Amino acid sequence: MSQLTANLTGVPRTLMLPLRGRADEQSYSRPLFQDPLAVEWLKVLGWDEELEALYSKLGKAASITVATRTYHHDQITSRHLASHSRPVVVELGAGLSSRFHRVGQNAYRWFELDLPVVTELRRQLDTPTEQHQFISASVMDFSWMDAIANDVEPENILFIAEGLLMYLEPNEVKQLINAMRSRFPGATLDVEVLGNYMRKPGKGFSKIGAPFKWFVNNEGDLTAMGLKVINSGSISELYLERWPWQWRLPWALLGQFPYFRNSYLIVETKL
Numbered sequence: 001m002s003q004l005t006a007n008l009t010g011v012p013r014t015l016m017l018p019l020r021g022r023a024d025e026q027s028y029s030r031p032l033f034q035d036p037l038a039v040e041w042l043k044v045l046g047w048d049e050e051l052e053a054l055y056s057k058l059g060k061a062a063s064i065t066v067a068t069r070t071y072h073h074d075q076i077t078s079r080h081l082a083s084h085s086r087p088v089v090v091e092l093g094a095g096l097s098s099r100f101h102r103v104g105q106n107a108y109r110w111f112e113l114d115l116p117v118v119t120e121l122r123r124q125l126d127t128p129t130e131q132h133q134f135i136s137a138s139v140m141d142f143s144w145m146d147a148i149a150n151d152v153e154p155e156n157i158l159f160i161a162e163g164l165l166m167y168l169e170p171n172e173v174k175q176l177i178n179a180m181r182s183r184f185p186g187a188t189l190d191v192e193v194l195g196n197y198m199r200k201p202g203k204g205f206s207k208i209g210a211p212f213k214w215f216v217n218n219e220g221d222l223t224a225m226g227l228k229v230i231n232s233g234s235i236s237e238l239y240l241e242r243w244p245w246q247w248r249l250p251w252a253l254l255g256q257f258p259y260f261r262n263s264y265l266i267v268e269t270k271l
């Protein structure tokens, strides 16, 4: 691990896990997406060996889960960019996401929002431009909303919360969604949510100071917050062809049980 990541502790440190997953996907024979930057950034930063037990606990499942979730958010983003005239993308809790470089060329504006320690790290690796801006803020400090382009209609904005909301307290998630709904009505919010099945696996994250705090029963919990659910997919049913053939049938069968299916959902909603 390099000096660059020495300040990453608690939840910000978890950004290394999806970075590693995206980099690992590049050594698969038919990767779901091309991501040379993830490989480069991981090389520069070095791997955090203390995260190894957490990352490799489920064998290949961690890296395949990162790959399928990344690809799914990429697909949602590409559709949004293709169907809006001045599309804006805001990654909330962006970590070292390289999505802009994979699919963001046609965005009018693209914002990477994360805590200052993470944005500082990004600045060492990536260069902001007028099109691609970095916001140093907690998502709970709602003044970040002022930095989002105010010359676009909310319908043109896609917010992506990939691996973020589970680290917030339930009342914080509600406050955030309420604030976003009143500020950006009609915008799209693409969220990842965890179900109660993940409480036990979440204990490994508590050990590194990044406990999961918010869980849902199903998509109904999002509707109850005033979000309109447009599409929803469980990680257990997305891109099954990417999983080793021995896993596909058990994965598909387990996915029939709501408790398992709802353990990890990617839900496209309207604010």
Ligand SMILES: C[S@@+](CC[C@H](N)C(=O)[O-])C[C@H]1O[C@@H](n2cnc3c(N)ncnc32)[C@H](O)[C@@H]1O
Pocket: 011, 012, 013, 014, 015, 018, 019, 092, 093, 094, 095, 096, 097, 113, 114, 115, 118, 137, 138, 139, 140, 161, 162, 163, 164, 167
């Ligand atoms: C698991 S990482 C996910 C990073 C990125 N979305 C990805 O998938 O690669 C969680 C990220 O959420 C960020 N985060 C946690 N709490 C936050 C907050 N209150 N405001 C902004 N970012 C936050 C962390 O700093 C970290 O970068």
